[in-house]
Amino acid sequence: xxxxxxxxxxxxxxxxxxxxxxxxxxxxxxxxxxxxxxxxxxxxxxxxxxxxxxxxxxxxxxxxxxxxxxxxxxxxxxxxxxxxxxxxxxxxxxxxxxxxxxxxxxxxxxxxxxxxxxxxxxxxxxxxxxxxxxxxxxxxxxxxxxxxxxxxxxxxxxxxxxxxxxxxxxxxxxxxxxxxxxxxxxxxxxxxxxxxxxxxxxxxxxxxxxxxxxxxxxxxxxxxxxxxxxxxxxxxxxxxxxxxxxxxxxxxxxxxxxxxxxxxxxxxxxxxxxxxxxxxxxxxxxxxxxxxxxxxxxxxxxxxxxxxxxxxxxxxxxxxxxxxxxxxxxxxxxxxxxxxxxxxxxxxxxxxxxxxxxxxx
Ligand code: GLY
Numbered sequence: 001x002x003x004x005x006x007x008x009x010x011x012x013x014x015x016x017x018x019x020x021x022x023x024x025x026x027x028x029x030x031x032x033x034x035x036x037x038x039x040x041x042x043x044x045x046x047x048x049x050x051x052x053x054x055x056x057x058x059x060x061x062x063x064x065x066x067x068x069x070x071x072x073x074x075x076x077x078x079x080x081x082x083x084x085x086x087x088x089x090x091x092x093x094x095x096x097x098x099x100x101x102x103x104x105x106x107x108x109x110x111x112x113x114x115x116x117x118x119x120x121x122x123x124x125x126x127x128x129x130x131x132x133x134x135x136x137x138x139x140x141x142x143x144x145x146x147x148x149x150x151x152x153x154x155x156x157x158x159x160x161x162x163x164x165x166x167x168x169x170x171x172x173x174x175x176x177x178x179x180x181x182x183x184x185x186x187x188x189x190x191x192x193x194x195x196x197x198x199x200x201x202x203x204x205x206x207x208x209x210x211x212x213x214x215x216x217x218x219x220x221x222x223x224x225x226x227x228x229x230x231x232x233x234x235x236x237x238x239x240x241x242x243x244x245x246x247x248x249x250x251x252x253x254x255x256x257x258x259x260x261x262x263x264x265x266x267x268x269x270x271x272x273x274x275x276x277x278x279x280x281x282x283x284x285x286x287x288x289x290x291x292x293x294x295x296x297x298x299x300x301x302x303x304x305x306x307x308x309x310x311x312x313x314x315x316x317x318x319x320x321x322x323x324x325x326x327x328x329x330x331x332x333x334x335x336x337x338x339x340x341x342x343x344x345x346x347x348x349x350x351x352x353x354x355x356x357x358x359x360x361x
Contacts (some may be wrong), residue, residue, distance in 0.1 A: 002028065003224045007163070007231045009238050014020065014166050016143060016227045018220060021130065022170035024053050026061025032129050032166035035100030038068045039091055041115035042106040043075040046133050049176060054106055054131060056096035068104075069095045073111060078264040080110045080150045082158070085323065088118035092126075102127040102165070108181070109135035109141030109268065116147030120162035130164045135185025135219070136173070139192065139226035140247070141328050142167045144234040149261065154325045155255040161239060169223060171216055183305035184269025186211060187250075187276070190300060192226045193248045194276060199345030200225055201300070208303040245328055246345045249337040250276030253360070256322035260314050266307075273306035282351070282359045283338040293341045316360035320353060 002019030013030070022028055038058065042051050047070070055068050071091040073084050088103070095101065105115035105128055113128050119128035130142035147157020172329075174182065189211075193201035203221075204211070210218040230247070237244040254275030258266050280294035298308040310319075328335045334351040 003220070005224065005227050005231050007340075008235050009163065012163050014164060016167040016169065016231065017236055018138070018169045018171065018223050018227065020171050020216070020328050021057070022168050023050055023123060023173065023340075024057045026057035026059075029129065029166050029168050029337045030058070030061040032127075033062075033066075033104075034127060035102060037095055037097050037101035038066060038104055039088070039095055039097065039101065040068055040070045040104045041073065041088055041091075041111060042070070043073045043108075043111050044077045046107040046111070047072045050106060050131075050133060052103065052175065058104075067095065073114065076173050076263075076264050077110055077150070077258070077268065080114055080263075082113045082149060085118050085121070085149050088115055089122060091120045092118065097122060097126065098300055099123050099126060102128050102129060104131060105142075105164075106131040106133065107137070108132065109137045112137055112142050113156075114149060116145075116162055116164065117149055117159055120147055120160035121354060125162060127165045128162070129298065130167040130323070132167065132169050134177055134181050135223070136181070136188050137185075138169040138174075138223050139185060140188040140230065142169070143227055143230045144244075145238065150259075154322060155259055156201075157327070165189060167227075169227075171220055171223075172356075174214060174219060179305065180267065182212070182214070184267040186304040187269035187273040187301065187306055189222050189226055190297070190304065191247070191258075191272060191276060192229050193251050193340060194297065194339065195249050195337075195345035196343055197225075197229065201312070205300055205303075208300060210304075212305060242347075245347055246337055248328060249345045250274075251281050252323050252326045252328065252336050253278045253319070255326065256319040257310055257314065259322055260318055266311070270307055273301045273304075277301065277308045278310070278359050279336065279338055282336070282355060283340070285355055285359060286338070286351075288348075289339055289341045293333050293339070296342060310360065318358045319360050320357055323356070
């Protein structure tokens with residue numbers, strides 16, 4: 001059964017479809033693609049498995065001649081840069097893409113971010129459709145219109161808000177996802193529970209083993225819960241003026257860890273897992289939450305196959321310097337997402353740098 005969740009924004013509405021067999025079912029998503037030119041952007045890991053299936057499905061469902069060019073990018077966060085975005089723009093030029101052309105982003109968060117960013121830039125914005133193939137992209141990255149690339153100074157520092165026309169999450173793609181990637185996706189699932197859903201947190205504690213075993217019902221429920229929650233947050237605060245910042249629980253620490261370790265060393269979800277535990281420990285240190293909540297979080301993340309301690313060789317001062325460049329900061333002071341306990345995240349302004357340094361070591 002396919003679950004359909006609507007993201008409703010002022011002047012824009014799009015569906016998230018979650019189910020099996022969707023990559024090959026062009027009829028389910030053909031309406032999201034308006035014109036007769038499409039650029040399928042994928043990466044070297046995903047393209048050999050799924051690109052042909054998607055192309056064939058589009059051509060079959062289109063009922064008219066659609067030109068579909070394919071661009072295969074190098075895989076991994078270390079390639080989420082200006083050069084990769086330029087490759088997509090060059091491919092759009094090669095296609096002769098008009099304003100009604102569509103970019104199809106087939107892959108994980110990195111592919112979605114690069115392809116979406118290029119779609120936002122080409123002719124000041126053309127359509128794109130997200131076909132997430134990793135758990136992380138299904139539950140977080142593909143929903144909500146954040147697109148972008150990394151800069152050597154930090155992660156996601158260059159980008160644009162550009163909503164997709166649809167998000168098509170085919171659960172079958174998770175069958176071939178490496179374990180490490182599956183676990184990294186579970187970090188963002190846990191994050192959804194951490195910020196505002198204590199019942200979902202308890203459900204995750206009860207179903208962590210089923211999720212790791214790739215039980216499709218459990219995965220489908222977790223993905224739908226995360227997408228429903230995120231669709232609500234994005235509808236209320238598309239541009240992150242307030243509530244949406246909560247989705248960054250663990251991310252300020254995580255982004256710093258990811259960049260400082262060298263992109264590709266820690267997966268994004270792994271860095272977020274460690275970052276969430278650090279944020280929970282800092283919350284306890286600042287008297288906002290009980291230390292047992294941090295332990296409960298670490299326990300769940302470990303059961304999901306995730307690391308919970310920062311690599312020992314990273315200097316806290318270098319991590320703090322990176323955190324100071326975070327997009328959430330205001331007027332030079334540290335603004336972090338902390339919590340009052342499981343399910344109760346909040347924005348903390350002017351966090352004491354010494355306290356943050358203390359939990360980093
Ligand atoms: N990944 C956080 C957000 O979409 O706001």
